[in-house]
Amino acid sequence: MTLEARHLTCRRDHRLVLDDVSFTIGDGVLACLLGPNGAGKTTLLRAVLGLEKVAGKVLLNGADLSTLSPRETARRIAYVPQTHSVAFAYSVEEMVAMGRLSHARFGLLADKEDQDAVANALRLMNIAHLAGRAYAQLSGGEQQAVLIARALAQGGRTLLLDEPASALDFGQQKRLWTRLRELAGTGYTILCTTHDPIRARQIFDEALLMRSGRLMECGSPADVLTDEKIEALYAS
Numbered sequence: 528m529t530l531e532a533r534h535l536t537c538r539r540d541h542r543l544v545l546d547d548v549s550f551t552i553g554d555g556v557l558a559c560l561l562g563p564n565g566a567g568k569t570t571l572l573r574a575v576l577g578l579e580k581v582a583g584k585v586l587l588n589g590a591d592l593s594t595l596s597p598r599e600t601a602r603r604i605a606y607v608p609q610t611h612s613v614a615f616a617y618s619v620e621e622m623v624a625m626g627r628l629s630h631a632r633f634g635l636l637a638d639k640e641d642q643d644a645v646a647n648a649l650r651l652m653n654i655a656h657l658a659g660r661a662y663a664q665l666s667g668g669e670q671q672a673v674l675i676a677r678a679l680a681q682g683g684r685t686l687l688l689d690e691p692a693s694a695l696d697f698g699q700q701k702r703l704w705t706r707l708r709e710l711a712g713t714g715y716t717i718l719c720t721t722h723d724p725i726r727a728r729q730i731f732d733e734a735l736l737m738r739s740g741r742l743m744e745c746g747s748p749a750d751v752l753t754d755e756k757i758e759a760l761y762a763s
């Protein structure tokens with residue numbers, strides 16, 4: 528899926544938090560989004576998903592996302608938020624199964640395809656052993672892995688991830704980056720925020736730099752993630 532944002536602009540309290548942001552991420556591309564705290568990265572991911580009131584357009588393989596229902600959007604794009612809390616004592620398996628809601632047929636219980644998707648996602652994230660545990664009682668890193676599994680179970684071919692590695696231990700981080708690379712290799716389009724430019728240079732195909740709501744640079748990590756540009760991006 529080719530993900531294209533055109534002139535996304537968003538104001539909060541009369542302040543521009545997205546300032547005419549446009550980019551294209553091609554089919555099978557693993558892209559990262561970097562920028563200082565408050566740059567607008569989360570807002571941009573939420574705007575792409577249609578969760579923020581913005582001017583501009585988001586196209587997926589040329590189709591305008593604003594013309595799709597939330598269910599149709601959820602079948603195409605999965606989102607892993609930065610933080611997430613649940614009010615009820617759902618098990619890990621139930622949390623991941625929620626990723627299948629957009630596939631549910633009215634009145635029918637989860638079918639074999641749903642069960643397989645959940646089992647596969649748990650296996651991919653190496654958390655099958657947590658399936659019966661209460662999500663709310665997991666560590667932050669384990670919860671993060673569950674949310675990524677839920678996004679994989681959703682089955683969309685476009686993934687938006689907001690700092691997915693921030694609470695993961697070294698082993699889980701390594702597995703996450705390997706998984707994302709593999710998924711991109713099978714045609715997934717992935718946009719992922721990170722605060723780790725060194726890792727980003729090694730792992731991603733493309734990098735987008737954001738500051739004060741504006742997209743400053745977009746291109747290959749070799750061109751975009753140079754020491755000078757990173758220095759300038761995070762300068763106070």
Ligand SMILES: Nc1ncnc2c1ncn2[C@@H]1O[C@H](COP(=O)(O)OP(=O)(O)OP(=O)(O)O)[C@@H](O)[C@H]1O
Nearest residue numbers: 539540544562563564565566567568569570571609
């Ligand atoms: N609910 C809100 N109401 C008003 N302003 C908000 C709200 N959420 C975020 N903002 C503001 O919008 C701007 C962009 O925030 P955003 O969360 O998108 O930044 P970010 O780049 O994801 O930051 P971080 O790296 O800290 O996660 C910031 O100035 C922030 O203070």
